[in-house]
Amino acid sequence: MAESPLARAREASPGSDADASGSPARLRIDARDDRVVATLDRPDRRNAIDQAMVDELHALCADLEERPRTLILTGAGGIFAAGADIAQLRDRTGDDARRGINATVFDRIRRLPMPVVAAVDGFALGGGAELAYAADIRLGTPRVRFGNPEPGLGIIAAAGASWRLPEIVGHARASELLLTARVIDADEALAWGLLSSIHEPQDLLDSAHAVADRIAVNSARATILTKRALLAPRNAHPAIDGELQAELFDSADKYARMTAFLERKKR
Template sequence: MAGVARARLIQLQSVLRPAILGRVNTPSYTSCVSLAARQMSSAPAFEHLLVEKRGEANNVGLITLNRPKALNALFDPLMVEVNQAMKQLEEDPTIAAIVLTGSEKAFAAGADIKQMQNKEYVECFGSNFLEHWNGVTKIKKPVIAAVNGYALGGGCELAMMCDIILAGEKAKFGQPEIIIGTIPGAGGTQRLTRAIGKSRAMQMCLTGEMITAQQADAWGLVSSVHPPDQLVNEAIKLGEKIGKHSKLVVSMCKEAVNKSQELSLNEGLHFEKRMFHGTFATNDRKEGMTAFVEKRSPNFTDS
């Protein structure tokens, strides 16, 4: 057993080594937030991200994690920028959906271990370490993860924070925290269990083993699998398809689906019914039904 564990650790180190070794000291979260706040008013060029508009109508926001030397390892400055970029795209009325991706080699090969290595319990507890990494889950517009390459640890957790996951054929998912003496801390034990069931989540979390895109598809972790060079375009097409509908009603539907992960069946059905009733207070519900009866395309105004 010890030999197997050592082999897994070596495998994990070979993936994460660029994110572990040769790094300078990481700025504090407070300083990163302060920097982000100063940059907000000037529409900053991000240091660790590429942000652009894509699609025929330029209505899909594309956020690309851009730390290639570290295999897009997640750390506070990057996550501050992700939250900031997400918020900017959410507030942009021309954007209908957001795609989050990395490189063909790595979506994100885990959290930055060097940042965490010397932390103590009191510091983690007092600062609620990793809490602000959940910003993606607070976005009202649909967020699609386009996962190529490694999505390990925090990378897998970040993908699961998104609403839909599309995978490249060579993608690999895993929660290898157990190999380095800790457990997932950004949703790995919770979202993974809800996505693929207790037994499979236990297997991934307790062994630290990676699964392929094909396994992830069969287990229900991802929606579909695509050739790596076509993945981002497929995610953008999906965003465009969603963008044909009312942004307001799409957000209401997203909220209802997310509530299914938190409420009992009876509570969830009640919430769904009230959200359904709520659509009858919107102009888009009236327009959608009228257009259907009149056999024409609807002209949604997101109101």
């Protein structure tokens, strides 16, 4: 059997702490039949996103594109991600910016076939916030702090915040956060719809798994096509909905699920 892209990532299996070259892994992976939990794990850098982590995220995406499953993203040590690695950002050039190093992988995460759930604890700042914005569903703890401090560092939030955040919280609120670099807490994030719910830190991952459990009982294909419809541009609707529904209407899974529903009602 061919080795999967995930097996070639730095953290190819639970319990490994380095890649073949001996470099510390940036992700801890718990791969299951219907979901994958990926934990950002750079405790010495508050889970800052560097090039090695980007590479591992690409490998993870390749695996989830090949074998779709729900992805739960979280961070180790009570922090989601304190941002991109500033030491690397300082040395990047205009050509690096045009490559969209973080933006490309975050967009790939956003477009994974199955849902992405971000379980956010502590700081989600800069690139860490933009990674969370790329998720379909975000859960948090009372310790959550979201913010985009990029203008204070002489740059912009260019990995999705300028267009993805307005889609989540609205243009006015996104403008306030991105133009002032203000940091908001969990209660404000919940009120704005940036978080779906708040849980105590010890319950956060279980709550993310509960969301994955609810996804898992549904038709995987219907879930994939629902996400595809959600990501489609406005001018693609309603035509795309009809095409996606047509595929499902002709599926054996739809017939079996509806038959089972009708039979339960008869009891």
